[in-house]
Amino acid sequence: MFSSFLFLAVPVLGVATFAIAPAFNIWLPKDVSSHGATIDSLFMFILILTGIVFVITEGLLFWFLWKYDAAKATGPATYVHGNHTLEVMWTLIPAGILLFLAIYQMNTWANVKMRRPAMAPTLEVVGRQFEWRLRYPGRDGTLGTPDDLFLVNDLHVPVDEDILIQLKSMDVLHSFFLPNLRVKQDAVPGMKIPVWFKATQTGQFDIVCAELCGWGHYKMAGQITIESRKDFNAWLESMYAKQEATQPEQAAVALAQ
Ligand SMILES: [Cu+2]
The missing domain is CATH 2.60.40.420 (Cupredoxins -  blue copper proteins)
Structure with missing residues (x-):
């Protein structure tokens, strides 16, 4: 029971750390470049996306630990042998997200690493x-x-x-x-x-x-x-x-x- 709340503390403190970081000046260094804004927005977008998955995963972990506490069990545990539909879904959804990110970041990458200004080196x-x-x-x-x-x-x-x-x-x-x-x-x-x-x-x-x-x-x-x-x-x-x-x-x- 108690240990399940320790698991709940992970997402709560984790998200809180990110939320207060800018106020304590331990966030991204000040951006003074023309291409920095798009890089930072990509960073924030990926952080929020992975943050949501993190909170859901940690939330489920807590919920299972709390709900299926051994001390409250009334009988022997039952076993399941996986769920095919669920496994296909949690493979396809991340694959789709990765594919989307790979395409979504292409323009920023090209600006920073491929579209070199036509000039002699400074x-x-x-x-x-x-x-x-x-x-x-x-x-x-x-x-x-x-x-x-x-x-x-x-x-x-x-x-x-x-x-x-x-x-x-x-x-x-x-x-x-x-x-x-x-x-x-x-x-x-x-x-x-x-x-x-x-x-x-x-x-x-x-x-x-x-x-x-x-x-x-x-x-x-x-x-x-x-x-x-x-x-x-x-x-x-x-x-x-x-x-x-x-x-x-x-x-x-x-x-x-
Ligand atoms: Cu060095």
Whole structure:
């Protein structure tokens, strides 16, 4: 009798946890991306769908435990050998739901992973044990030339513009994760993987590695600064100047041109 109520506590406390989570700020991180809203609504839709099934299943579990309490039994238990119709139903309904989800999410998936903006990469990000190496085009605007700008963990991007990142890994599997931009992509050694997003608000947010990549995985954290085009250009200019100051030969070439 008492233990059946423990089973009832699972769905009650489970649903309550989700209900109060946003108020305690332990819910999804703030979304500052153009595609985040559709991802979040898919998440909520699937959460509610599975939540309903969870409550029904746990409710039935409680009800059977409570109703068929051994202490209240008047005779020996009777056994049933299954119900064919019921089994077909609880196979077909989840299969139908999964098929629906697979089709329903296709457009969001295509926007995030397939419809790459037609543009040159904004920068290259290389995962390495244990840091994010960033390579911006130099003053010539072309990536992969000697005047490229090299930085570590300090990513800056302009707001309200398409950003295309070329993601690589120098050693093992890493995962480039921008929680506030709803971007997560594995960095795979030997592959150049395009990642794109458009930030909708300025601010500073986390970059983390979401793939256990060695002893220092925990410290593979960087920062993304989303700023106006004007601030971004000023920052880029100051970084160019800083790098050139440490490379006298290259600075001389740039001046001579
Ligand atoms: Cu890593």
